[in-house]
Amino acid sequence: MSINTITLDRQGDLPAIFEACARHRVAAVCPWRHQVHQAGLERAAKLLRDAGLNLSGYCRGGMMVADKAHRQSARDDNRRAVEEAVTLGAPSLVLVVGGLPQFSRPGSAPSKDIAAARDMVAEEIAHLLEFALPAKMPLAIEPLHPMHAAERGCINTLRQALDLCDRLDPARDRGLGVAVDVYHCWWDPELATQIARAGAARLMAFHVCDWLVPTTHLLTDRGMMGDGIVDIALIRGWMEAAGYGGHAEVEIFSERWWREPMDKVLETCVERHKRVV
């Protein structure tokens, strides 16, 4: 099990989160950039080593859709994300690719052209790959739930992400793959077949939480594993059958869980991970 540090974003800073994870014998973490910047990059890297924590990824690059005026700053930002991931020793940089330009890079000219946004994502990932490849930092495209297509990510199915991988990295030797999050993908009727298609080389991360019914907020009402309707163990089985051997990374955006003490959240994650993941 790994803990994505957004899960504890309101309870403490990165040093406190790392310490708590080590105390609860969590094997790995996936830190977020804003938390790393707050703690300081070199200090965060040292804290990780001192705590004996592995990384399951680094969250996140992306938000690549921008108008001309904002394109270069988006590129610079993503190169920095790659460099930070290298410094931290992350196995991959997770990419949340962005939606329409006005939401992805605020200040960009508004557009309703989702097809153009998708074309731009392909172009920008190709561009970033030229930088990430010599830096030896794999890029993991995370398909987002279609309800986030406009503002956060216009890659919305695993098929779509893998089509892009096949186009930009046909021989599977350039370090391009996917992050599969059960929250974003559980509904997809093609999920099993696309995970099998992906195979070990493309499956770079596996994120878990749960889908609650009812869901009261599009972004911050994700559930603790076992509290919703996703058959997480089934999806984990598909991942492992396809050759994935990495962590199950708990990533929960939740007003409800952000209000709980850090130790209680971690205890619950450990218990639920054993029981339902």
Add this chain to the structure above:
Amino acid sequence: MSINTITLDRQGDLPAIFEACARHRVAAVCPWRHQVHQAGLERAAKLLRDAGLNLSGYCRGGMMVADKAHRQSARDDNRRAVEEAVTLGAPSLVLVVGGLPQFSRPGSAPSKDIAAARDMVAEEIAHLLEFALPAKMPLAIEPLHPMHAAERGCINTLRQALDLCDRLDPARDRGLGVAVDVYHCWWDPELATQIARAGAARLMAFHVCDWLVPTTHLLTDRGMMGDGIVDIALIRGWMEAAGYGGHAEVEIFSERWWREPMDKVLETCVERHKRVV
């Protein structure tokens, strides 16, 4: 333009809605069952004729996923929906197929098996078709947005709906097709190709509203056409290029618009339909 009567559900009953639609020279309506039941079926049929309103559909049959104890009542309910649609003279009965059994038919035993729910939908549509075919009532499967997969509809893409149509009605002569709602489908990277695949025989309804950013509620925060980020005219173009010649039916579940007077909503629909649909 057609008005789906849910758009005015809180402002008045069916007689009041029909009268207002006639006053605003709306060509057609798509009434909901609960409104028809409240007004009385025969009376609703007469009111429609008297107002000179056409129908663009009847909303809705479905919620077909149930446990054994609730299966027969679901079947009976759907047969009644077909009979009502015939009495009203609807061109098709829209099917919102249902999600997991505990939400689709409350009281059913809980399940996390979305694949089983999908299998059951296929079986139940096949069953209903045997009843609808001699009654000459076409069935329009409406793919729902993936955010509704658990509680309202486990058919979530047009591809999935059309695969089912091809399986149950391979020669396209049994009156099985789809209702395309821009709200549910706008994000789909395969939307253009799947609409083209569907063709005129399968395209039975076209629902319009808009996707707002941010969306504050999963069900009741749909936008008036033009207030969101969907390029509705583009999708309408795909529908027409594929041979669809029916109405653009305005269906808006919205706390905001349910608070406005009926005349203001209809005026706005007419104006926006001209400008952005």
